[in-house]
Amino acid sequence: MAAARKLRLEHPETQLRPVSSAAQTRTVRSGPEPSRPGLVMAKRIAWHLLGKSHGEVAVPARDSEWWHVALFDRAVVTDPSQEGVKVRQRDRALARKLATEGAKVLLRFRKEAEQVADEYRAALPDLTTTDSWTPRFNKS
Incomplete structure (x- = not known):
């Protein structure tokens, strides 16, 4: 916060x-x-x-x-x-800056989205196992 x-x-x-x-x-x-x-x-x-x-x-x-x-x-x-x-x-200057940054992000998303989705789908069986999540919840 x-x-x-x-x-x-x-x-x-x-x-x-x-x-x-x-x-x-x-x-x-x-x-x-x-x-x-x-x-x-x-x-x-x-x-x-x-x-x-x-x-x-x-x-x-x-x-x-x-x-x-x-x-x-x-x-x-x-x-x-x-x-x-x-x-x-x-604020025209800020709007222009944000539009440029947004366009870059959208271009990157368009370029990389399919590959990232494939990687996620391939990793999904490991990501959803109890063994994968146990260490995250057992931190002291």
């Missing part, structure tokens, strides 16, 4: 801020859940790549779904506890 808390501190959108952070922004509610989320995701990605957005808004916690918040450069989202807000700020 300590490691997870430390990791969260590196991401400003996880920090609870005072409600006054949303004082001058207009509140925008979301519409219904999209019926075709894959298409909505593609549209949001295209908007980000083209640099389009709707500026800064406040969003109630119940309306803070990805398809809604992704429309804005900065969304001040009410925390469900009502004790503060969390600010979701678009």
Whole structure:
């Protein structure tokens, strides 16, 4: 848990801020859940790549779904506890970095998945034996 808390501190959108952070922004509610989320995701990605957005808004916690918040450069989202807000700020450089890393992982997965699956299937009889698991549970 300590490691997870430390990791969260590196991401400003996880920090609870005072409600006054949303004082001058207009509140925008979301519409219904999209019926075709894959298409909505593609549209949001295209908007980000083209640099389009709707500026800064406040969003109630119940309306803070990805398809809604992704429309804005900065969304001040009410925390469900009502004790503060969390600010979701678009960061193009970070998005580009994460997209590059994600693409590399997906390429590696595509390249290695079949081989790893074959290795796992071959090892499965040994992995599921009592002899294989006993040492893991008998550590002192």
